[in-house]
Amino acid sequence: MKKLTxxxxxxxxxxxxxxxxxxxxxxxxGENSLKSDWKEITAKAKGxxxxxxxxxxxxxxxxxxxxxxxPRLKEQYNIELKRYPMDAVEFINKLKTEKRANKKAGxxxxxxxxxxxxxxxxxxxxxxxxxxSKLPNFKQYVDTESDDINYDFGFPTEGYEAxxxxxxxxxxxxxxxxxxxxxSIDELKDWVKKNPGKFTYPAPPDFxxxxxxxxxxxxxxxxxxxxxxKFDEELVKGEADQVWNFLNEMEPFLWRKGKSYPQSxxxxxxxxxxxxxxxxxxxxxxxASNLIKTGEYPASTKTFVLDMGTLSNTHFLAxxxxxxxxxxxxxxxxxxxxxxxQMKKMELxxxxxxxxxxxxxxxxxxxxxxxxxxxxxxxLSQEKLSSHRIPEIGGEYVQWLERGWMENxxxx
Amino acid sequence: MVKRKRAQRILIIIFIILFSLFFLLPFIPLTVWSxxxxxxxxxxxxxxxxxxxxxxxxxxxxxxxxxxxxxxxxAALTLMGNLLLGIPAARTLAQYEFRGKMIVFSILLxxxxxxxxxxxxxxxxxxxxxxxxxxxxxVAIAHLLVTLPYFVATIWFQFRLIGRKLQEAAISLGxxxxxxxxWIExxxxxxSxxxxxxxxxxxxxxQYLPTWIMSGGTLLTIPLIMFPFASxxxxxxxxxxxxxxxxxxxxxxxxxxxxxxxxxxxxFMDRR
Numbered sequence: 001m002k003k004l005t006x007x008x009x010x011x012x013x014x015x016x017x018x019x020x021x022x023x024x025x026x027x028x029x030g031e032n033s034l035k036s037d038w039k040e041i042t043a044k045a046k047g048x049x050x051x052x053x054x055x056x057x058x059x060x061x062x063x064x065x066x067x068x069x070x071p072r073l074k075e076q077y078n079i080e081l082k083r084y085p086m087d088a089v090e091f092i093n094k095l096k097t098e099k100r101a102n103k104k105a106g107x108x109x110x111x112x113x114x115x116x117x118x119x120x121x122x123x124x125x126x127x128x129x130x131x132x133s134k135l136p137n138f139k140q141y142v143d144t145e146s147d148d149i150n151y152d153f154g155f156p157t158e159g160y161e162a163x164x165x166x167x168x169x170x171x172x173x174x175x176x177x178x179x180x181x182x183x184s185i186d187e188l189k190d191w192v193k194k195n196p197g198k199f200t201y202p203a204p205p206d207f208x209x210x211x212x213x214x215x216x217x218x219x220x221x222x223x224x225x226x227x228x229x230k231f232d233e234e235l236v237k238g239e240a241d242q243v244w245n246f247l248n249e250m251e252p253f254l255w256r257k258g259k260s261y262p263q264s265x266x267x268x269x270x271x272x273x274x275x276x277x278x279x280x281x282x283x284x285x286x287x288a289s290n291l292i293k294t295g296e297y298p299a300s301t302k303t304f305v306l307d308m309g310t311l312s313n314t315h316f317l318a319x320x321x322x323x324x325x326x327x328x329x330x331x332x333x334x335x336x337x338x339x340x341x342q343m344k345k346m347e348l349x350x351x352x353x354x355x356x357x358x359x360x361x362x363x364x365x366x367x368x369x370x371x372x373x374x375x376x377x378x379x380l381s382q383e384k385l386s387s388h389r390i391p392e393i394g395g396e397y398v399q400w401l402e403r404g405w406m407e408n409x410x411x412x
Numbered sequence: 413m414v415k416r417k418r419a420q421r422i423l424i425i426i427f428i429i430l431f432s433l434f435f436l437l438p439f440i441p442l443t444v445w446s447x448x449x450x451x452x453x454x455x456x457x458x459x460x461x462x463x464x465x466x467x468x469x470x471x472x473x474x475x476x477x478x479x480x481x482x483x484x485x486x487a488a489l490t491l492m493g494n495l496l497l498g499i500p501a502a503r504t505l506a507q508y509e510f511r512g513k514m515i516v517f518s519i520l521l522x523x524x525x526x527x528x529x530x531x532x533x534x535x536x537x538x539x540x541x542x543x544x545x546x547x548x549x550x551v552a553i554a555h556l557l558v559t560l561p562y563f564v565a566t567i568w569f570q571f572r573l574i575g576r577k578l579q580e581a582a583i584s585l586g587x588x589x590x591x592x593x594x595w596i597e598x599x600x601x602x603x604s605x606x607x608x609x610x611x612x613x614x615x616x617x618x619q620y621l622p623t624w625i626m627s628g629g630t631l632l633t634i635p636l637i638m639f640p641f642a643s644x645x646x647x648x649x650x651x652x653x654x655x656x657x658x659x660x661x662x663x664x665x666x667x668x669x670x671x672x673x674x675x676x677x678x679x680f681m682d683r684r
Contacts, residue, residue, distance in 0.1 A: 053629070057644030059468045066473040085640040086629045094628060101540040107628050266645045274452050295460045296450045 030128045030326040041327045049080040050328035054112035056085020064350035073335055079328050088117045095126040095320055106322035109329040114315040115153040116395050122160050128319040130159030137337040138162055141357035147391055148314045154228055154394030161316035162333050163356035168312040168385050169211055170303040172288040173279045181304040185219040192253045198278040200255035205402040208265040211283055211311055213405055216243045219308055231396035244408040285385055286352035289376020303378050309390040339366050348376045445651035465652040476656050479634040487616040489552035490559055494612050498563040506571030521561045539626050547627045554622035559612040570604035602675050610668045
């Protein structure tokens with residue numbers, strides 16, 4: 001039995017010997033790097049390791065980071081990049097717990113956020129601070145004046161996050177079955193009435209379904225821009241009835257006569273793949289092209305935007321307050337905003353998503369490359385998309401509308 | 413009589429076939445799914461096949477190798493902890509009478525009855541306070557909490573079967589506790605230790621939450637790599653990872669049966 005005791009003691013010894021080199025100076029390091037200039041930052045970042053935490057459910061996006069970005073970051077800056085798959089809600093919760101426990105050195109250097117998650121993070125002081133003005137590529141290529149950079153679902157970004165990409169809402173349809181897609185929400189209703197059972201939308205609070213009903217609000221509202229300001233319940237109360245009336249008029253002509261709605265976008269897409277409905281939608285202008293490529297959508301699929309425009313939003317990269325390597329984080333974000341990285345991201349091979357930097361600021365040569373980039377057979381042209389773009393409204397309005405839909409459309 | 417025996421044998425064979433089908437059937441859709449992106453309901457087989465999921469799995473992004481290695485390291489550490497803590501605990505509980513024994517026993521088995529999330533929530537604070545401990549070890553400690561009841565219960569049962577008679581005989585011949593354990597109890601326990609170890613490894617392999625909490629999502633075992641795809645409904649990738657997940661378990665199962673056979677043969681020879 002003595003030997004056993006010795007073994008257990010040894011085990012405990014190993015256990016305590018494994019304490020890693022915790023440095024409590026991380027927070028200070030972060031403040032320091034926000035004060036240093038770009039040359040110092042890149043010099044300090046050399047030979048370090050950067051952890052990016054991001055949603056990991058798409059092979060194309062994962063491969064873009066691991067196969068395209070990581071080797072180039074290593075080659076150009078000698079920085080090792082490691083990607084950890086995690087949902088935004090989860091890493092924000094993780095940060096909250098760490099903040100409460102006053103943990104000074106965390107694990108995350110860069111996080112991928114937008115909307116509600118960013119708002120929580122900024123309000124609860126989970127972020128390092130304003131850093132975008134440090135990044136050379138941000139200053140040179142990003143349109144710093146535009147609203148979709150300065151506001152994230154109506155919440156001011158103030159440099160706490162750097163724009164990584166933009167997505168726009170589009171409708172997709174099968175051109176073998178529909179020759180003239182509708183150009184407005186009212187035309188859509190007429191089309192639905194003429195083709196009963198061939199259209200539906202995911203039930204809010206599904207992200208896509210919620211965005212669909214905001215398009216109705218956009219076209220029914222007298223002054224949509226009023227929704228970009230602070231939350232005012234009277235405003236939305238006054239105009240919401242038109243939205244509910246519109247949706248209720250359409251309901252009997254929906255798929256299954258509106259008695260049930262798809263619960264998620266993937267269910268709606270499944271209906272479209274099976275040919276049960278003739279139209280689908282989504283907050284990603286290149287999604288249809290991606291799915292044609294993998295053979296999931298029929299090759300005759302095309303997309304359209306409404307004449308009055310469709311919603312678009314920007315997603316961002318941020319640095320947590322306790323990032324262990326803030327210099328490396330800054331270098332990584334700057335690299336991801338470079339024209340080369342942004343243009344590669346746009347190619348259908350990996351991701352197929354729109355750039356966050358503005359085409360107007362690129363060199364003539366790069367402009368040419370962007371114009372000739374093949375974004376897939378179903379993706380609309382850059383001009384068509386950017387001239388039909390409307391901004392997102394504040395999170396409170398979004399939630400108010402989602403609740404209202406449940407009361408006035410689903411449970412009516 | 414002969415006829416009856418034959419009928420019995422046929423029945424047994426049919427039973428075995430049905431039984432193995434029950435285990436094998438789920439693997440068929442998994443395999444099909446891993447080779448296609450789309451398999452709508454009424455179709456018996458998908459229309460389009462692709463090896464994209466496997467290509468992704470084996471690419472740098474897929475991290476299947478890293479996941480398996482991490483899972484194995486954690487499982488091995490968890491097993492070590494179980495052997496060190498579980499065997500003495502089971503022995504004491506089976507062979508000695510003391511006050512509050514039932515309380516100790518039920519506390520040891522508590523993780524089996526208490527809702528899983530309750531015990532996990534407590535780990536959150538623990539995880540942050542013991543942040544300095546290496547990730548592999550802290551995750552293994554969490555897995556130890558989850559697996560220990562299964563292990564102790566298995567070993568405890570075998571200790572009860574062995575009883576105290578042989579040990580008492582050995583004591584009267586002058587053997588000390590340690591010798592009794594090595595020469596009498598360990599060989600008799602071996603089958604149940606093998607079974608318990610197998611359970612521990614398989615349970616450790618399939619843990620998601622404890623791994624996530626203790627490592628802060630940074631120790632990428634197979635379930636952690638797989639989860640983002642499952643939550644975004646990517647059936648093809650999930651199917652491919654699930655199949656990879658079964659490889660080490662299959663190997664372990666084969667090892668288990670081989671070891672069991674070696675052990676029983678040795679006994680047979682000894683007795684002769």
